[in-house]
Amino acid sequence: MFYLRSNPALMQFIPRPLATSHEDVLALINRFAELAESNTAINWGITIAGEDKVIGVIGYVKIDAANHRAEVGYMLHDGYHGQGIIREALAAVLRQGFDTYGFHSVEAIIDPANTASEKVLTGAGFVRRGISARRILARPLGRHRRVFPAHASPRPTG
Numbered sequence: 199m200f201y202l203r204s205n206p207a208l209m210q211f212i213p214r215p216l217a218t219s220h221e222d223v224l225a226l227i228n229r230f231a232e233l234a235e236s237n238t239a240i241n242w243g244i245t246i247a248g249e250d251k252v253i254g255v256i257g258y259v260k261i262d263a264a265n266h267r268a269e270v271g272y273m274l275h276d277g278y279h280g281q282g283i284i285r286e287a288l289a290a291v292l293r294q295g296f297d298t299y300g301f302h303s304v305e306a307i308i309d310p311a312n313t314a315s316e317k318v319l320t321g322a323g324f325v326r327r328g329i330s331a332r333r334i335l336a337r338p339l340g341r342h343r344r345v346f347p348a349h350a351s352p353r354p355t356g
Contacts, residue, residue, distance in 0.1 A: 199217075199226070199252060200217055200222075202254065202255065202273055202275060203217035203222070203223055203226065204217040204218065204222075207276065208273055208275075209273075210309075211308065211309040211311070211312040211315065212271075212273060230257075237261060237263060238261050239257065239258055239260060239261055240257050240258050240261070241255050241257030241259070242256055242287075244256055244272075244274065244283065244284075246278075246283075253274060253275040253278050253283070254272065254273055254274035254275055254278070254284070254287070255272065255273055256270070256284070256287045256291055257270070258270055258291070258295065258299075261299075265302075266300055266302040267303050267304070267305070268303075268304050268305075269304070269305050269306065269307060270288070270291060270295075270304050272288065285318055285321060285322065288319075288322050292323075305327075306324060
């Protein structure tokens with residue numbers, strides 16, 4: 199997790215500060231646990247079958263249980279890009295969200311320059327809705343965000 203959260207290239211599209219220490223990552227992991235306990239977010243580590251190494255993270259970074267909606271987010275070690283790992287993990291997380299959690303819709307909010315993520319999302323059944331100025335978060339240049347919703351029907355495949 200430290201590599202993922204401290205790598206400027208991997209974090210360029212994630213509006214969060216870079217981790218500068220292992221303590222930063224431990225605090226993040228503890229925050230993930232608190233959010234899961236409060237049912238406002240849930241994250242899973244991504245691993246390769248048979249290996250005991252987390253190479254990425256994926257999850258519902260914001261859950262609106264009352265309205266059956268969630269926002270999905272993910273990141274993957276750059277040594278594993280282009281292998282279909284995020285596509286496979288996203289399909290599993292969407293199935294969990296629609297079938298188990300009963301979400302009616304899931305959205306992903308990405309930086310418009312993140313074309314790799316846009317390709318993953320459209321391949322998973324998400325549809326680009328547009329650019330939202332209200333999605334500007336803690337980034338120095340105040341970039342806009344592109345919104346991609348997916349709905350329970352038709353279901354994404356994977």
